[in-house]
Amino acid sequence: MSPLTFVTVVFEAEVPLLELQARSMARYLDPASVEEMLILDNSVLGLSGPSRRRLLREYGALQDRVRIVRTRELIDPGATGGWRSQQAAKLAIARRIRTPHYVVLDAKNHFTRAASAAEFVDRTGRAFGRSHPYTTHPLRESLVRTLTYLGADAHQTERAVAAFPPTATPFVFDTDTVRAVMDDIERRSGRTFPEEFERRELLEFFLYAGWIDTRGPGLAALRNNRSLPAPAVWPKAASVDGVRAAIAEHRREDAAVFAVHRQVLAAADPATLARIAEAWTTFGLFPDAASAGTFIRRFRRRYLPAIVWTRGMERVRRAVGHRKRAPRLTSSVVRSETPAI
Template sequence: MSGILQAIARSPGSACHRPGAAVSRLYACGLEKLRGIDSEVRRKMPETASRDTRLDIVTVVFTDEEPLLALQARSIARFVPKDLIGSIVIFINEYDSGQLENSILKSVVPLYGSLADKVIIKTVRDISEYKATVGWLSQQACKLEAARFVESTYYLTLDAKHHIVSPIDVIDLFDDHGRPIKPFVEARPDQAPWLEDSLRYFDANPAAASERSPASAPPFIMHACTVREMVQEITAREGMDLVKFFDTKSDRSTEFTLYYARLVANQTQSMHLVDGPNGLFTMRIGTTEQRRAALRRGLKGDSRFWCFGIHRKHLIALPPEDRELTLAVWMKHGLFDSLTEATSALDKLERHFNALADQERARFEVARLHRKRLKPRPV
């Protein structure tokens, strides 16, 4: 056992030290404390916020990501209060989805525990017969079209790579006026055109492109009614469904920049979004040191961080230090009851994504040899 994990194991009441009961007590105490704070906050909140604090969760997934979805389901069952959630929509971004849907029903849905009865499974075929050339484009359509299947005023979009690592409740997701919290950032040079094109599409104030705006990535809480109206406008204007729109459009807008641009056009951005703490730390950040710095922030147990993102690419040949930090974060936050259980889960993810990488390399080599055989010989 390495240094960081040994330190956690030696700490009184840690999951490694006293596997089951300690973590249960830690979770229970943390949740009770959070709910106690929440009760105090609720007494000061407007009645409208109290009525609108339930939300739905939407995750778009494809076959390769099923093990990550299983981890997310486990985390939601452990850390999300049942009374916070209206429904959980799993959106399968595949047209031949029968096998994955059956697997999710059998292996993933039970992991949601008491929330399992809230799970709804939809597929991209439910919104379009048009097959996008790139899965990332139909994924964007799925995140917006999910608004037609949700029941709550707001819905939280997640990617399969995200999982919850600490108890969350209303105060983590909404401000005291019931507005969804989302960190606002300066647009990166490569991403600024996303918002510029989105504002132009809805004839919204272009000045918004030069101001801080919500980070264009999940976790992102969206106002369902606004999304539905936006989708209706786009499909009516373009004469095509949303999957085809994303696949064929020439501008650089994305699902989240279009949503924000629509709020700007409606002058309702201050009603449905507020700049607030970033609850996400992820292994996808820039350089190796930046990535590890993010993991160390999560390890400190900062209460702001409730969502952990592990991109599947980082699970291929995972460096030992990243592996150690990942396990340490899981154990620090009590996602697993024992280090053995956490290690087994990470081993399974690594095996899965390394096997997929091996298959991809094999396909690439076959294609390379095929092209070589077809290459004309010099005369």
């Protein structure tokens, strides 16, 4: 089976989680299944030297396969920003990937047992990933909007709302297909891919799967609709019971990947955080719960300052971008719009 490229987007507040992901990859991911590890650095000023060195240490024997790419190398930072720039970058990176498939992760994902490329792509070359209904899903409107943009008819839209690929990571992309999606969008719109992505308020996973379903070979040609389990502890379930439920799902599905959302670590009560520390220790990511607890405390100390910094700099960048894009008024226009006194 061909090796894979693994892609993770990170910004300031999630750097410690990326370190944990790197540690888990070094421990559990089959080196023969890894062509490259691409870190899409979406931080405002770029990862610092100390952060880069810590990350590389955590990747262990895989560190020579790590490449850090600034998202602004892939997309015009004036075209989109923040969360949306992360989405666009997950697709734009396909133009720099050499493997037939790549796996997109969030920084919150970490491996919990031995895993290989066979977890993500089957022997026929189809990606793992089971569809689910969007009938009452909060992203239903976004799905319908994306499909409408792609020219889906009523039957295609109805079928997609009934069952469509998820928007969660890990997500497996067919590299050539992503390139075809971007080329098609640029050709039809007359704009760069990031510009059109932002202008139409698209979502990366919906755009990719929707294009395959409406303009490509159909989802069944590229996806096997088999489960790719990756239980997560989400903010709405930030409780001891929520953590227990995610761990039970992890055990039941024999999942290779688990996730804890950053907001859970930032805001959960001590009992919940202790349960997470215990789980990480059981997964073999820390030698004991005390070490995991130290990691969580470090994350919490850095989290709020990182969020405040990032949001502040994003506001500045948007303001500068808006001024650069604003049309200049000629003197004649100024005179004609100035009221007589």
